[in-house]
Amino acid sequence: MFSRKYFSILVTCALFALMFAVGSYLYTGFFSLQVILNLLIDNAFLLITAVGMTFVIISGGIDLSVGSVIALTTMISATLVQEHGWSPMAVIPLVLLMGAAFGWGMGAIIHYFQIQPFIVTLAGMFLARGLCYVISIDTITIDNAFYTAVAQTKIDLPGGSYVSINVVIALIVVALAVYLAHYTRFGRNVYAIGGSEQSALLMGLPVAQTKIGVYTLSGFCSALAGVVFTFYMLSGYGLHAVGMELDTIAAVVIGGTLLTGGVGYVMGTFFGVLIQGVIQTIISFEGTLSSWWTKIVIGLLLFMFILLQRVLSTRRSMQP
């Protein structure tokens, strides 16, 4: 009984371990702490977005705007800092607030006008991406002292390995999200709405507040991922993070969250992101394969996971 509840997350963990083992067996230099840490360094922004997306999907919705919000965040940060000379201390809170407000707006439209999240966030995706080009159609490189300092800071760990500040931010987000999901009313209401929105309403749960809250959270996470992405790339550009909404959804689903809502874990998403990272790493170690193979492997994994979930859920309903 216990294992069934956590079965998909166990599969995700096992898969990650297996892939890492295979990589270590095939390539020298693969088996090291730094390789794992690099997974986090290179995917910190994906992890942060995916955490927000996990809540959205558990609530039974979807958010397609995340990639565009990241791009818009990099763009706004870059212009304000580079061209208008704002202090990063003002810019960062501002963009975070804008991300949250953007999510809040989409959530309010979804809830009060009863429109499918798919459509609303699709519109949000075009809108945010379009706004990037209103600001500039070119890359804006950042050479602000604060941004470069953050980008270059290495936090040393015992044993000679290191992580970036981005990783620390991402891990804090994951930890907070686990707490939010399991130990707060907001988190439990998200699960309840994903299980049955009608029931949640009749049970007297604050459905409107929670649903809008979920999209606000996702908008906030995307903006934070955008900030982290700015640290990582040191530039703002309208073509940053193109298609990342799909990578994010893939990571969440590989992490065992059901697209139908109601079931999923933040830690599953964490491993889902790591799996994507490991695939990229294996392909770069291989050296001869084109990076498009990442997509192919992720595609196959997605199929596998969706089938697995299907089998599990039918088995569950067959034996009440």
Place this chain on the structure above:
Amino acid sequence: MLNERQPILQMRRIHKHFPGVKALSGVDFRLFPGEVHALMGENGAGKSTLIKVLTGVYSIDEGHVELEGQELIVRSPLEAQAAGISTVYQEVNLCPNLSVAENIFIGREPRRLGRILWKEMNQKAADLLQERLQLHIDVTQPLDTYSVAVQQLVAIARALNISAKVLILDEPTSSLDRNEVEQLFRIMNNLKKEGLSILFVTHFLDQVYEISDRITILRNGEFVGEYMAQELPRIELVAKMIGKDLRLLEELPTLAEGEGSAAKEVMLEASGLGKKGAIEPFDLSIHRGEVVGLAGLLGSGRTEIARLLFAADRPDQGTLLAEGEGVATPRQAITQGIAFCSENRKTEGIIGDLSVRENIILALQATRGWYQTISRKRQEEIADEYIRMLNIHPNDPEQLIKNLSGGNQQKVLLARWLLTEPKLLILDEPTRGIDIGAKAEIQKLVLTLSQKGMSVLFISSELEEVLRVSNRVAVLRDRRKVTEIADKELNQQNVMQAIAGG
């Protein structure tokens, strides 16, 4: 003395209109402190709608509500709860993916500094279920691992845990067995003594007279009257509910006597069929044109048998033959002419966003395959026929089924399976939540069909009903088939004894 008391809740001239249906027109309702007030009426009379406008699920078109003398306006169930009205709605409305404990406490979890205290919550939930409802289950498991009856009890536990002035129970007993109902009544009586007012909806007349002080009757969305329970004879209650005499209902065709079942051919035969944890191995054969009843307490394995006979669950041992051929999957069962009308209409039965007509046609269309469509005209004829036969209300085949009252949804589901003209029809609680008029209709239908050669497996928690329609009754106790009773031995006394054991 009674008249001098002020009602705690008063609803005046309530109107509610849905597209095409006048669900409530000018309904009055009063609830006094410390009383149990039964709200009665046929399927579709507007009982659930009255409850839903009171608790803010729907808005009120016209009319006033007063709670403790103050005008009450609620816009959501949350506000109703805050105002002191705690409700168990007709369909079990909980979240299947959450644990039992969460379903009881969500929204009111014990917390420290905003952090949910899971241990304390689980402990409280377990205690609550044990002390109040004598239910010993693992509260950390997801709700959907439990039966409908347990889910119903959990919903009741949730409502009990909200400290309220008014408790509303919309058909809480429809999936409970006798013991559980008694348990519930004991609790209701205690709450009543504590001064709580209870609004109670049921179709079981015995229960109405057992527990309620006052009765309000609705018919077709209109207020018929308010009576003290002691002053309203049963016959009159029924007459007021259906608006005509009861005698019509009593002309049930009686069972054809003397036809030994042994003479007829066997339709379905299970030998040594069993599944660990569900039901111990049993033998059961059903002959052509025979109605076999399954009697036993809730959780005695009735539904489990039905699922095995339909091959919906895989047995560990034993064989299942339909007219001599093996049956291993529901698909094969359907081709062999077996139909299964499940007890779980909300999750397994109706498709809310399709019309009544489409829901009726569904199974027939499925047996034909998707390429041989049934013409629209034929569909309409069929729908009309069944709507008339089962008295489905409103009689508009294009109405979305989710807008029908609970009892009428059940009738549509029944129509769906009857339409496929199965050789064996498995009915699991077919009359749950159905008013007495329609109940008699369904019983009559079962008997007529069996006279035409259809075999029926009839499962119901109402013993009288099982006895009335069955040629033979198989009795279950503790997930074991203990005996079969037929012919002259078949009476309430014997079956009760077998159910109780010893």
